Amino acid sequence: MQGEFGGLIGFGSAGRAAYAIDPAASRGRLHPEPASPTRTPFQRDRDRIIHSTAFRRLNNKTQVFLYDEGDHYRTRLTHTIEVAQIARALARALRLDEDLAEAVALSHDLGHTPFGHAGERALDRAMAPYGGFDHNAQSLRVVTRLERRYPDFDGLNLSWETLEGLVKHNGPLMAPDGDPADLPAAIRAYSAEQDLALSTFASAEAQAAAIADDIAYDAHDIDDGLRAGLLDVRGLAEVPFLAGIMDEVARLHPGVSGPRLVNEIVRRVIxxxxxxxxxxxxxxxxxxxxxxxxxxxxxxxxxxxFSPSLAEADRAVKAYLKRHVYRHERVMSVMRAAERLVERLFERYFEDPAALPDEWQPRAEDAEPARRARRIADFLAGMTDRYALREHKRLFDAWPDLG
Structure with a gap:
């Protein structure tokens, strides 16, 4: 590999900290490409991610609430945009490379299934005999294999640093003397082509994207939970961190209520x-x-x-949301139905590959069951919620009841 960046007009490194990633010293791409005269490698990565098919599909993938429950709930796409904004804010304050932090944030959920974590659980069970399914590993598979946009390579051919951040933003994936066999299949397979140093932590930019994901989850799931009626504002005081914020809002804005109160709480959480x-x-x-x-x-x-005290507050917020939102029967009933839908689709495609669209028909090399299963998982994971519902109607002549 070779670095691609040099001499970008108007770009300087004076504001970047010594511990930040320097785009001029990028480790390059698996498939070498000419340098861009106007963009750093990470700006180029960000642009490729935004223009990818997988990124557009996030608009119709569930975050917590299904698309037909209302137009104002977060989707996987709006969640991703919020994560990217927070990641850039953190990177700017810490004097990191903002474009790399943004690229990692924008790519971190590209491998998510339809129906959020419910779809992931169903697909992981279906794939258990064939290496399992992990949305983070699937994100790597999307950007290195499944996107078909360029004539000279599969995937997006992102820089080493963006791929490293995508895979390791939550920490090392193995010990220095660990067994690669314990890695998700997609990550293990890619590591044979390009070493992403899986036993070390990722860059500070990738870590900023990871903590931005936590912040976005906490804030927008409070907002969406209140909008859905699964939470009420007074109940938020069950969490001391949120109670303190509510007291502050009441003191500074006495009498504020409704959407203005909710927004004031959520923005102060962020x-x-x-x-x-x-x-x-x-x-x-x-x-x-x-x-x-x-x-x-x-x-x-x-x-x-986070600091230790905010890390505890983050855990408390997540536990509160788990009790009152994620495990609420209204949500759980929909997710159980969604899991059954994904399992039924997988079983049908596996038993009858001819049911797959023409471009996804198994090839000669997919005769082996594990390869055929992975191809079906790729197809299923790429579906939007609406497409999965339509496929169920096409294959079983019935719209599934998701509650």
Whole structure:
């Protein structure tokens, strides 16, 4: 591999910290390409992700609530956009490469199935005899194999640093002496082509994208839970962190109610968490004093993250949402039905590959069951909610009842 960036007009590194990723020193792409005269490698990655088919499909994939429950609930796409905005804010404050943080954030959910984690659970069960299914590994598969846009290679041919961040944003995937056989199949297969240093932490930029995902989840699931009537504002006081924010809002804006109250609570959740991550991460960086991005990778711990007190608050918020939103019977009944739908589709395609669309028909090399199953998983994981419903109607002559 070789680096691709040099001499971008008007681009300087004066504002970038020593521990940030330098786009001029990128490790390049699996398939070398001429450098862009106007974009860094990570700006180019971001643009390729945004223009991909998989990115567009996120608009019709469930976050928590199905598309037909209302137009204002988050989808997998709007969630991704919110994560990217928070990741950029963190990267800017920490003097990281904002474009890399954004690219990792924009790509992190490309492998998600229809119907959110319900679809992932169903597909993982169906794929259990064939290596299982993991949405993070599927995201790697999407950007390295399944997107078919360029004449010279499959996938998007993203830079090494973006792929590293996509795969490892939540931490190392194996110990230095670990067994690669324990990795998800898609990651293990790609690692044979390009070493992503799976035993180290990812860059600070990727870590910023990961914590941005947590912040976005907490904030927008409170917002959507209130909109859906599964939560009420007074009940939020069950979580001390949220109770403190509500007291602050009541003191500063007495009498505020309705959507204005909800927005004020949600925006303060986001602000408080972002400010905590910035303060804590700067302290962690100052103590460790990493002089390069590679030193960040080898610190042996996260560099970008919450303080201990906010980490506890984050756990409390997630536990509250799990009890009152994710495990609410209204949500669970829909998700159980969605799981059955995905399982039925998989079983039908596996038993009758001719039921697949022409472009997804098994090829000669897919005669082996595990390869055929992976091809079906690729097809299913790429579906939107609406497409999965239409496929069920086509194959079983019935619209599934999702509650």
């Amino acid at each position: 602000t408080r968490m972002i400010e905590d991550v910035i303060q804590q991460s700067l302290a962690t960086i100052a103590a460790a004093d990493p002089r390069s991005a590679d030193e960040v990778r080898h610190l042996g711990r996260q560099t970008v993250g």
